[in-house]
Amino acid sequence: MARPAYRLLAYSLWDLIPIVMALAHFAFVLWLTLDFHALSWWVIIPSALLYAVSLSWSINSISHNQIHNAYFTPAWMNRAFDLLLSVTIGFSQTLYRDIHNRHHRGNSDLPDAHGKTIDPLSIYLHGKDGQPDNPWAYTFLSFFRDDPKEIYQEMQRKRPDDARWVKVEIAVTVAFYLALAFFDWHAVLVLLPFWYLGQSLSSLNGYYEHLGGNPDLPIAWGVSSYSPLYNLIWMNNGYHAEHHYRPKMHWTKVKAFHRQIREEQRAAGVKVIPVSHGLGFLVSHRR
Structure with missing residues (x-):
């Protein structure tokens, strides 16, 4: 690089x-x-x-x-x-x-x-x-x-x-x-x-960041949040499934990486929550 x-x-x-x-x-x-x-x-x-x-x-x-x-x-x-x-x-x-x-x-x-x-x-x-x-x-x-x-x-x-x-x-x-x-x-x-x-x-x-993740499936190890404000302030920490899948990827690149693998993530059942991870208790996590 x-x-x-x-x-x-x-x-x-x-x-x-x-x-x-x-x-x-x-x-x-x-x-x-x-x-x-x-x-x-x-x-x-x-x-x-x-x-x-x-x-x-x-x-x-x-x-x-x-x-x-x-x-x-x-x-x-x-x-x-x-x-x-x-x-x-x-x-x-x-x-x-x-x-x-x-x-x-x-x-x-x-x-x-x-x-x-x-x-x-x-x-x-x-x-x-x-x-x-x-x-x-x-x-x-x-x-x-x-x-x-x-x-x-x-x-x-x-x-x-x-x-x-x-x-x-x-x-x-x-x-x-x-x-x-x-x-x-x-x-x-x-x-x-x-x-x-x-x-x-x-x-x-x-x-x-991990409740609802799949410990046996690398692409689904993490749980993501795509809240724009959260990711702006927390420097893309919301892209957590992407991060665990490629942990050495620079924080500025995970958003583009998500777009590349979005369909693969959906097929694998990657969990996404609508709020920041710190507010995850506000969301129902029942399967």
């Missing part, structure tokens, strides 16, 4: 959009914490709710696209951008990359005879009798169920440089929020439950 004229970007000038939005997201977090003491509760509460939504948005758009097609050509710039995302979102981007890649290896697979799944994020992992987990349990308990120890140990064996960078990301993230707490501990304490809510909203999003 020919690189764009601007050689710092690995794929497309369109990637300037998520890069700028990542910087804006970080600035928003700084503003909300550093100016917290000067804000009224009429500003704090809606801003905190926006903060929670923005975490799910960043995880499923900016961070997600960085995982599959790193934005920059120089490796050090991708390291730096991963660090920025880690601090903004509140967890290691490099570790999340491996968790997410394991998700694509399993594609929300069903548990084996020992109750294990390849995909650590599978909606079937904690379900019963081959059924998906309860949506509210998956949404609000996934944060406490996650155990990346095995994935990190595999990273240590295969890519020790990445494992060391995970420690850097965690250390800088912890130091950053300790510094914010030193500046205004009230702000960090108030925003902490909204941070958890943001992680839960990301799980909610992931649940409806």
Whole structure:
């Protein structure tokens, strides 16, 4: 693939959009914490709710696209951008990359005879009798169920440089929020439950990206939403069946890819919902 004229970007000038939005997201977090003491509760509460939504948005758009097609050509710039995302979102981007890649290896697979799944994020992992987990349990308990120890140990064996960078990301993230707490501990304490809510909203999003998908049929591994507004704001995350079918395809190309395989998708029974994945609970999912 020919690189764009601007050689710092690995794929497309369109990637300037998520890069700028990542910087804006970080600035928003700084503003909300550093100016917290000067804000009224009429500003704090809606801003905190926006903060929670923005975490799910960043995880499923900016961070997600960085995982599959790193934005920059120089490796050090991708390291730096991963660090920025880690601090903004509140967890290691490099570790999340491996968790997410394991998700694509399993594609929300069903548990084996020992109750294990390849995909650590599978909606079937904690379900019963081959059924998906309860949506509210998956949404609000996934944060406490996650155990990346095995994935990190595999990273240590295969890519020790990445494992060391995970420690850097965690250390800088912890130091950053300790510094914010030193500046205004009230702000960090108030925003902490909204941070958890943001992680839960990301799980909610992931649940409806796969509820009704077919774990045994690659073209139907994911569930898509073609809402124009959703895909504009979330950088084509709605094309999720297409993404799982071709995970290395750049986010700007999945819409055209959908048009190419639309009839094949219909024949395979690919599920489509009329709302964004995060609002999937508003839709009836009965077969």
